Amino acid sequence: MRRWYAAEAAWAADPTEEKRAAFAAVGAELYAYPHWATVGNRHKAEMELKQAARPASTAQEPAA
Numbered sequence: 001m002r003r004w005y006a007a008e009a010a011w012a013a014d015p016t017e018e019k020r021a022a023f024a025a026v027g028a029e030l031y032a033y034p035h036w037a038t039v040g041n042r043h044k045a046e047m048e049l050k051q052a053a054r055p056a057s058t059a060q061e062p063a064a
Contacts (some may be wrong), residue, residue, distance in 0.1 A: 001053035004030055009055075 007026045011019035039045040 001030065001049050002055075005053060005055055 004026050007023040011023045036042050036045070
């Protein structure tokens, strides 16, 4: 997931076809990862993974 965020940031900083393709490749690899077949609620598991892997500069603070 950290590779996904890194690829996303690289593409945002340099929006070339090469960076978009790299971002898409990381996304496809993440989507096809065998772990997802073992979880009951894939969406919830993905959201938890994204939250845990989110870079500190973009992490959202819980509402008080």
